[in-house]
Amino acid sequence: MSFDDADAYVPGHFVTQDGLRLYTRDYQANGRAAQGVPVICLAGLTRNSRDFQQFALMLSRDESAPRRVITIDSRGRGNSAWDENKSNYNIAVECGDVIAICDSLGIERAAFIGTSRGGLLLHLLAAARPGLISGLVLNDIGPVIENEGMAKIRDYLNASQPIDDWDGAVAALRRIHERNFPALSDRDWLDMAQAIYAEKDGAVAADYDPAIAAQLLTLDLSQPLPTLWPQFEGLSNLPVLAIRGEHSELLSEATFADMAQRHRGLVRLTAAGQGHAPSSTIPTSTPRYPPSFRKPELAARNGRIWTVAKGLCLPRLSLDKKKKPGSKAGLPRLTEVRPD
Template sequence: MSESIDHFITVPDGLRLHVRIHGEGNGGIPVVGLPGLTRNVLDFEDLARILAAAPYDRRVIAISSRGRGLSDRDPQPERYTIPVEAGDVISVLDRLSIETADFIGTSRGGLILHVLAMTHLGRIERLVLNDIGPVLEAEGLKQIQGYLGSRRAPSTFSEAAEILQATHGAEFPALGAEDWAGMARALYREIEGKLVADFDPAIAEQFRAADLAQGLPDLWPQFTLLVDKPMMVVRGAFSRLLSRETVEDMQRRHPRLVAVEARGQGHAPMLHVDGLAEKIGAFLAR
């Protein structure tokens, strides 16, 4: 099993970002994992171990965006934006002397890739969009607004797993006890004997305050920039954020796009479950 190595990389405005690398000695084009809105490098832990080992032997680099996990909280919360976080990704690549990479973007991480399509298209070789696309359904956004900050605070990791399963279990029937326990470990951190959600509360406040009544602009112009790039989209079968109609539209605009449905999962699918990791590994190896 591949061991991971943690790095802390300072970006231009002085914040340190937590970067975890699996298979650091592996060659070839690295794979960069970009987590979701309030998530961190642990979202890619199981997938990264698989991709870093035989037969794939990839170097996998997961980045916790500012304010998430062990990355520094931003004293100016207004900088928690997708363009700023996209710039952070490029700063990390530059510090690691990575010119091009394959990318896996979960939810917000996939939105960051749409921004990079405009600013640094040449840095992207292949990309996997995990339950995200150019159109975000209002129902899914409201669902995220609803559960951010509304869960009761757990006292133990086992209680955290129970709360997560109670909140999301209907949309994730494919997950077992170990999966819920892993999700709890990824979402919470123990600080001074108490479990806390492992992200800056300002991120949740900012998202909950967003006015969704007018809808959000689509990202088809940015998506169009990516149509020459090998692309896979993974959609949770119970996702409310990425619709089947949007995936079908993505396929029409990108005829070589590989679409995979994560059975028994909602937003956003865990990528090591039900053979998804092997499908991603095979796609990235083409």
């Protein structure tokens, strides 16, 4: 897979109010008029646009319903500039960056996909700009973050060693994650490495400001981390697909189940053989629908995560904009989903 195919997207740069230069990728809709709202992808804590390359190509080049897809490198990640004020590496500031980028691009409504920290941003975004989100996918993140999982992330991000080449990058990832990702092939591990690392000064290095990882050292993990249940419950009138890695140590099975109780329309999907956070290219399990949901037949019950996401929440999402009994004015109601 080529993560930097110049023909696949239009690179963009946006300057924030505080003068920081942010990077975006704009995947145009297959040379034709885009169908439906654009899709905006937000990556994890230290990740970047490359995580979404395959998904963005799939959506933007879909023959029946091509979508415009925009991916954002948050400040300090990927091709975005590092912030001299390290305290700006927080979800409130980064949420403001997403809103500003949408305003700059003239986007009034979009479907969003958030992996890990990107999903935390979406909890805030729904409260700060509720009309902006038409539907969302939360990839291995929820209102409760498990301390054990956060401690593991803190430790391995702050204990990284110099890497000489791509074989070394793959080996480093395997040492950390292989136990939780038995589903990954050799090609998958290389794809992960090429998404996370970049070649710099003749070596392979993690593609983010080390200060982002250093912030985790200040967390008091002897106490439960703050939760986002009020913000999650604010998503109850939006269509949401929640994905959990089978071996995730950040999103527990208990929280995953509780999310379905608090959002009656939530569709859940478990990524078999994967941990935090699931890759978009690996076969996964059958989605679990809420009891009230009209279950469509899946052509392939062992589909790939983003293929299922595409069918559930994106191109064929049917939103009833008329006010129905018991619904809130101005908010869409999920009426039917037809996966491929």
